[in-house]
Amino acid sequence: MSNKLINLENISKSYDNHLVLDEMNLYIRENEFVTLLGPSGCGKTTTLRIIGGFETPDTGKVIFDGKDITKLPAYKRQLNTVFQKYALFTHMNIAENIAFGLKIKNKSKSYIDDKIKYALKLVNLEGYENRMPDSLSGGQQQRIAIARAIVNEPKVLLLDEPLGALDLKLRQDMQYELIRLKNELGITFIYVTHDQEEALTMSDTIVVMNQGYIQQIGTPEMIYNEPENAFVADFIGDSNIIDSIMVRDELVEILGAKFACVDKGFGENVHVDVVIRPEDIELVKPEEGTIHGEVTHIIFKGVHYEMEVMANGFEWLVHSTKMYPVGEKVGIKVDPFNIQIMNKPASEDEEAVQVEE
Amino acid sequence: MKNKFVKLLSLPYVFWSIGFIIIPLLMVFYYGLTDKSGRLTLSNVLNIALPVHFKSLIIALLLSFVSTVICLLLSYPLAMILANVKSKSKGLMILIFVLPMWMNFLLRTLAWQTLLENEGVINTVLQFLHLPVLKIINTPYAIIFGMIYNFLPFMVLPIYNVLCKIDNNLLNAARDLGANEIQTFFKVTLPLSVPGIISGITMVFVPALTTFVISDLLGGSKILLIGNVIEQEFTLNSNWHLGSGLSIVLMIFIIISMITTAIFDKDGEGSAL
Numbered sequence: 100m101s102n103k104l105i106n107l108e109n110i111s112k113s114y115d116n117h118l119v120l121d122e123m124n125l126y127i128r129e130n131e132f133v134t135l136l137g138p139s140g141c142g143k144t145t146t147l148r149i150i151g152g153f154e155t156p157d158t159g160k161v162i163f164d165g166k167d168i169t170k171l172p173a174y175k176r177q178l179n180t181v182f183q184k185y186a187l188f189t190h191m192n193i194a195e196n197i198a199f200g201l202k203i204k205n206k207s208k209s210y211i212d213d214k215i216k217y218a219l220k221l222v223n224l225e226g227y228e229n230r231m232p233d234s235l236s237g238g239q240q241q242r243i244a245i246a247r248a249i250v251n252e253p254k255v256l257l258l259d260e261p262l263g264a265l266d267l268k269l270r271q272d273m274q275y276e277l278i279r280l281k282n283e284l285g286i287t288f289i290y291v292t293h294d295q296e297e298a299l300t301m302s303d304t305i306v307v308m309n310q311g312y313i314q315q316i317g318t319p320e321m322i323y324n325e326p327e328n329a330f331v332a333d334f335i336g337d338s339n340i341i342d343s344i345m346v347r348d349e350l351v352e353i354l355g356a357k358f359a360c361v362d363k364g365f366g367e368n369v370h371v372d373v374v375i376r377p378e379d380i381e382l383v384k385p386e387e388g389t390i391h392g393e394v395t396h397i398i399f400k401g402v403h404y405e406m407e408v409m410a411n412g413f414e415w416l417v418h419s420t421k422m423y424p425v426g427e428k429v430g431i432k433v434d435p436f437n438i439q440i441m442n443k444p445a446s447e448d449e450e451a452v453q454v455e456e
Numbered sequence: 457m458k459n460k461f462v463k464l465l466s467l468p469y470v471f472w473s474i475g476f477i478i479i480p481l482l483m484v485f486y487y488g489l490t491d492k493s494g495r496l497t498l499s500n501v502l503n504i505a506l507p508v509h510f511k512s513l514i515i516a517l518l519l520s521f522v523s524t525v526i527c528l529l530l531s532y533p534l535a536m537i538l539a540n541v542k543s544k545s546k547g548l549m550i551l552i553f554v555l556p557m558w559m560n561f562l563l564r565t566l567a568w569q570t571l572l573e574n575e576g577v578i579n580t581v582l583q584f585l586h587l588p589v590l591k592i593i594n595t596p597y598a599i600i601f602g603m604i605y606n607f608l609p610f611m612v613l614p615i616y617n618v619l620c621k622i623d624n625n626l627l628n629a630a631r632d633l634g635a636n637e638i639q640t641f642f643k644v645t646l647p648l649s650v651p652g653i654i655s656g657i658t659m660v661f662v663p664a665l666t667t668f669v670i671s672d673l674l675g676g677s678k679i680l681l682i683g684n685v686i687e688q689e690f691t692l693n694s695n696w697h698l699g700s701g702l703s704i705v706l707m708i709f710i711i712i713s714m715i716t717t718a719i720f721d722k723d724g725e726g727s728a729l
Contacts, residue, residue, distance in 0.1 A: 153628050173631040180632045186625040190647045199643070200633035251633065 104129045104254065104287055105150060110159035112145055119145045120156070121311045127255075127289060132281050134290045134298040137308035138334070143291045144259060146308075150289065151180045151257050164254070178255040179248035183263055185240040187232035193219075193243055194228035200251040218246035221280065238269045245280065255287040262297065274300050295335045299323065307331050328441050332374040339380075339416055343373040343440075351440060354411035356390040358433060362440040372441045377418040379437035382408070388430020394423045484707075488700035500701020509685055509702065516681035517709070519596055519671075520664035523603035524611075527660045528653065530604070531611040535652075538612070539619035550616075557609050565602055565673045572598055572674065594676035602670040607663060611656035618652030619645070654720040658713045666706060682706055 105127040112120040120142045127133050135143035148154040149161060152173030161169045168176060179200070187196050194215050201211045219225050222242035232240055241261055248256055258277075262270045278301055281288050292298055298305050299319040307314040307322060307330075315327045326332035329340045344352045348363040353373055365371060385391035392410025399405075404422050408415040410431055423429055491497045503509055538550060556564060571577045572593045579589040592598050622645060630640040668683035675681075680688075682702065689699030 151628075151632060153631075172636075173628070174634050174636050180629070182625045182629055184623070184625060186623060186629040188626060188629070188644060199630070199635075203634045203639060247629075247633070 102129060103127070104131075104164060105289075106160075106162040107146070107149075108160045108162065110146070110149060110156045110161070112142075112149065112154065112156050119311050120149075123159070123311070123313060125306060125313065125316070127287060129254075129287055130285055132278075132288045132290065132301055132303045134292060134302040134305050135308060136292060136295060136298040136305050136334075137314075138293055140310075141308040142311040143293075143308050147180075147257050147259055147289060147291045150255075151178065152176045177253055178257060179251050179253040180257040180259065181241070181244045181248050181261045183260045185232075185237075185244040187240055187243060187247070189232055191232075192228065193224075193230050193232065193235075196232065196243060197247045197250055199247065204251075214250045218250045221249070221283070222246045222276075237265050238273065241265065241273065242276075249280075249284060249286075253286065255289060256284075258288060258290045260292055261290075262292075262294075270297070277301055299335070307334065309334075325439060326374055326441065329372045329374070332372075332439070332441070337377050337416055337418070339373075339375045339377065339413075341373045341375070341413060343371055345369045345371045345440060349435070351438065353438075354390065354413055356411065358389055358438055359435040360438040360440060361436050362438075365440060365442070370443055372443060374439040374441060375433055375437060377405070377416040378403070379433060380415060380417045380419075381432040381434075382406075382417060382419055382421065382423055383430040383432050385428045385430045388432050391428060391430040394425050394427045394429060397422070397425055484700045484703055486700075487696045488702075488704045491697055500697050501704055503698055503701055504705045508680075509682070512680045512685045513682045513705070515596070515679065516665055516683065519599055519681065520603065520661055523600050523607065523664050524657055524661045526600070526604055527608055527611040528657065531608060531615055531656065532653075535612050535615035535619055538616050553612060554609055556605075561606065562669060562673075564606065565670055568598075568602055568605065569593070569673045572601075593674065594678055596675070596679060598674040599671050599679060599681075602674040603660075603664045603667065606670065607660040610659035610663075614655040614659065615649060615652040618649045622648050651720055654717050658717045661713055662710050665709060 103126040107123055107125045110120055110123040110125075111118070119140075123142070123146065125146075135146055137143050145154060149156050152168070152171060152175075156169065159169075160167055163176070163178075188199065191199070197215045197218055198211045201214060206214075215228060216225075219227060222245055224239060224242055224246070227235070227239070227243070232243065235243065241264075244261070245256075262273050265273060274297060277288070277290075281301075290298075290301065299322075302319055304316065305319055305322045306316050309330050315322060315331045317325075322331060323335055326335065326338075332338045332340055341353055343354075345362075345365040345368070346352050346357065347367050348365075349360055351358050351360050351362075351371070351373060382388075390410050392408045392415070394406055395409050395414070396407040397404055400418075403418045403420050406417045406419065406423060408417055408429060408431065415431060417431075488500050489496060489498070491499065504513060534553075538546070538553075541549060569576075572590070573579070574589070574591065574593060576593070582589050592601070626644055626648070627640055630644045631637075635643060666683050668681060668687045671679055671681045671684055683706075686699050686702050686706070689695045689702065
């Protein structure tokens with residue numbers, strides 16, 4: 100891929116003795132759609148604000164395009180932000196809002212007018228020049244906020260939970276809009292969200308954060324299929340996380356039963372966390388399963404049934420298109436490559452915290 | 457049922473406004489538009505054209521205008537500082553500014569008389585230090601000083617209120633789009649605080665225009681403001697007709713400033729307290 104556009108080196112930040120970011124290192128490539136994902140208070144917004152210039156890190160450096168911009172005020176940085184609650188200027192109409200940055204740069208009137216037209220077309224709001232922000236819906240205001248940012252031709256667009264205030268349908272539409280915009284503009288997007296689905300849909304790279312630490316960096320597929328620890332597994336999608344013992348290479352003992360797996364190199368008789376996605380569990384006849392138990396709950400979810408199976412003292416979450424009624428005895432079978440083995444967190448800081456639903 | 461109950465609750469206020477606002481107002485208009493024999497006349501109102509009355513109106517307008525401008529210049533930075541204070545002592549700081557308002561207005565002004573007098577506290581101290589003394593009492597400057605002192609909180613609070621309500625993200629958005637601190641102030645902060653400024657101007661200008669206590673106590677009886685003239689017509693000369701007539705003229709100026717406020721402050725954003 101192309102070169103590193105932004106490089107965060109050893110960034111730490113604390114508020115009132117509360118550490119929000121701890122020695123963070125992260126680089127962002129050109130033309131990448133990077134999502135900072137994590138629960139509230141994980142430091143993702145602080146990271147974005149440090150890149151945007153609204154916060155100064157206590158330690159560390161922000162390198163942008165090879166230059167140290169740690170001390171550079173926000174107004175001198177070549178990047179623009181789309182704020183969570185749009186932050187449109189209510190005393191200006193849409194055209195004036197979009198022209199704000201260009202007027203400050205003393206661009207000519209014809210240049211500004213062209214840019215306004217272009218930006219409104221890009222966000223599908225042609226003809227809205229003379230409307231006031233208050234008269235627009237949330238989704239429209241958000242598009243204007245994006246238009247206002249991109250007319251300045253930033254190298255990087257920072258988006259701080261921009262879809263948080265929109266309803267579900269609009270949010271999904273806007274996700275596709277953002278992907279389209281990113282491809283048309285060919286610039287870097289840094290996106291902050293706590294919504295794992297948003298992150299999986301749009302990102303080239305996801306940075307999962309918790310308690311001021313980066314938990315995992317990777318493509319959506321890597322994050323989902325090969326979570327590095329229990330926090331990531333728990334935060335991204337539903338999962339069964341089970342305390343287990345790695346007996347030897349390619350064999351793991353889960354709740355007293357031995358399962359074949361594909362992981363190697365953990366050592367012998369080592370305590371590990373095992374992640375099994377609910378859709379990767381196959382329910383079979385009791386005698387055919389590696390372990391067996393009884394269905395305790397069932398909910399119809401549309402695409403699949405969500406069932407809970409009590410087996411060997413653990414409630415297994417299972418997604419299946421086949422229905423097994425409550426009380427039915429079933430066997431549990433998992434393909435070896437669907438068992439994800441993870442090291443136990445080394446320190447308390449990495450300990451998975453309860454994720455707010 | 458509920459509607460009736462709500463209406464019933466509003467009754468005391470209806471009686472209050474009839475008894476203490478509408479009837480007195482009607483009486484002012486009755487006296488102002490009639491002469492002693494009860495005939496309808498405009499002469500009381502037109503009396504404002506008399507040089508002595510006209511002069512007092514102009515002086516009152518001038519002094520209250522100057523005080524309002526100075527109040528605004530003092531209040532805006534103060535309100536900005538107060539709005540940006542993040543410490544826990546914020547409440548205390550605001551309290552300190554509001555505290556004088558809890559004391560009687562007359563007492564405060566009397567205190568300033570004692571302080572500013574030629575043989576007053578301030579001059580005694582100045583003399584003791586062999587510094588030149590202040591000859592300020594019984595001059596327009598003393599009146600302006602009194603107006604500013606008494607009405608400053610009425611300017612600070614509405615401006616402080618609107619400044620507090622400005623979303624910090626708007627300021628960040630302006631900076632993000634390339635505006636430096638000065639540009640951010642003039643393009644975002646100032647336009648968004650206009651309702652507070654207008655409301656503050658009205659709340660200072662109207663009482664300053666109509667005051668007679670401040671000019672009485674700090675201006676001696678040398679400088680007559682329109683408020684003093686009206687007061688004297690009611691008390692010394694017992695000419696309620698002329699007093700009411702001049703009050704109507706003054707009311708026109710007040711209504712003008714009220715309308716200005718209503719135009720700029722549609723959402724009631726700037727309303728203080």
